[in-house]
Structure formats: C-alpha cells, structure tokens
Amino acid sequence: MVKKSSYFRPLLPLLYLPAFTRNFWVGRLLGLEYMGLFLAGITVLMLVFYQLIPMKIYTEIEIQASDKQVWNLLTDFASFPHWNLFIRQISGSLSEGAQLTVHFQPPGTDIMIFRPTVITVEPNRKLRWLGHFLIPGLFDGEHSFIIEPLASDVYDGLRLRVRFIQQASFQGLLVPLLARRLNIDVRQGFEAMNQTLKTKAERIHQTTITSLNAQV
Template sequence: MALRRIETEIDIEAPAERVWALLTDFAQMPSWNPFIRSVSGEATNGARLTILVSPPGKRAMRFTPTVLSVRPNRELRWLGHLFVKGLFDGEHYFLLEPRNERATRFVQGENFSGLLVGPLSGALPATRMGFEAMNVALKQLAEAPDRVQ
C-alpha cells in the first residue's frame, strides 16, 4: 500500500485561542479560505463533516470525513476516503502549537494511503499549494488589526 504525506506550517502572531476560533468557525470559512471552500457539521469526535476543497488548478472535490480528534486550541483531525476505505484515504490534521501568549505555529498536513495513492499522486502538488494558500489566509485573518486582541 502506497503512503504519502504533505505537511505545511506557518507562524501566526496571534494566540492559539484566536486561531482555533477562526479555524472552527465553519460558517465563516468560505469568506476567507481559498482551499477549503465549505465545511458543514460539528467539530466533535466521531461526527461526519461535509467538506468542499478546491485545490489550485484542479476540480473541486466534496467528501464526508469522520472527525478523529478534537482538542480545542491544539488539534483537529479527520479521516476521509475516496469512494471506499483503502482505495485513497486521507487523514487531514491541523495542529496549533502555542509559541507564547501571542504567537502560534499552525501546522496543516495530510497522510495519504491506499491502492490509488501512487497513480493519483500527481494531484498532491496542487493540494500542497492549497494548504499553503489556506495557511497564509488564516495568518492574515488572525493577525488583522481589527481583530479583538
């Protein structure tokens, strides 16, 4: 079974609580996120989400992952499958690492596994670009001067 990983990170001059609040405000996500265009459902362990992602230069994809972990201000993780389990699975994660009271390292990544990871790996560079675009947009929003400190 093929395995691939994408991981990106960015330092954000905002407390983890603010970054978490923006990340988990699914209703507002389409207004700022160029990669994850919509999320519906609740960020609770075991919940099913409906997510629309739009990697740069690729067709948008909708999938329904299961939330694996919710640790407020620290981690959000879900697992999705393309068609059936084991074909092309993606475990997506967001990690918030407080640097101090006013700064957070934001890590976004995904572990891909399954029979089709090799043949579909050509789409992974666009996915990485989508992660990076989202990271920058989240940083800009979290650091915006009109945000409450």
C-alpha cells in the same frame, strides 16, 4: 455552482486493464511470461508500498496571534466561503465521531466533496479527520490541523505567537496514480489557506491588543 471534478482523471488508465490482461496472456503464449510476471511483481510491490508507507504533505506557518484566536477562525465553518481559499465549505458537527461534508478546491481545479469522520477535537490545539474515496483501502486521507503555542510571554491571558501546522497523510491503491497531483495541488492549497488564516488571525489579534491598550 459545484462543477464535476476532473481530479480523478489520472485513473482513466485503469480502463485499459482488460487489454493489459489480454496482452499478458498473449505474452505468455509468445514465451514472454517472465517479463509479464516481473511487471506484475513491480506493480504489486508499489501497491504494498503505498498501503504500508503513507504519502505525507506537511506545511507550517507562524502566526502572531493567540491559540484561541486561530482556533476560533479554524472552527468557524460558516465563515469559510468568505476567506478560505482551499476548504471552501464545511457542514456538520465539530465533535469526535461526527461526519463532515467538506468542499475542497485546490488551486486550478474543480471543487471536490468528501465526507470524512472527525477523529480528534482538542480545543485550541488539534483538529483531525479521516476520509475515504468509495471504500477504505482504495484512497484514504487523514487531514490534521495543529496549533502550537510558541511565545512564553502572555498578554492578558493571550499567548502572542503560535505555529500553525496543516498536514495530510494518504494511503491506498490509488495513491501511486495521484501522488504527483496531490503533492502539487494539495500542497498549494494548504499554503494558500495557511497564509490567509495568518492574515485574518493577526488582524484580529492586533485589534484585540489595541482595544486592551485603550482600556488601560
């Protein structure tokens, strides 16, 4: 059962904006308008900063498996509920321009549902999508998965080792309010998914190598 997410509870202080505005004008009447303008200026600068300079989360892990084996696991959306500890479910077409329905669950939080648009599909190399919360510019998240072959040696057409990179970039007016939780919860979710992907891919890779050796 999908619970209603509490992830955006930090946004509740926005409900106090009317009171803040009222106090600002009271401050003006008391001759403290410059302090109000200073605080307003700091707020505007923070909002501009998070619009122009995105918050980024980067994780990577080395996997003793082929790029194709990792890609097949990463794009087998139907199997996600059985092993993926962060992205619990994905539905939709794996093609550029398509919209996906993605169920995220960072550790210790409820499931959140986003509907990003796929912007890059490079088989065995890269998957990237971009999503928005309500409207563009409020909270935009770009999520990418990159597979980099590391080993120069090849066994029966399979590269033996890859680097798997999972990263995200967040921009928008709400990022300052969510930055701390994003950096903790989402990073932990990335790392949990990376480790489970590594375990499954290496198990498949070892089974494949054993089978190929048996045929020799």
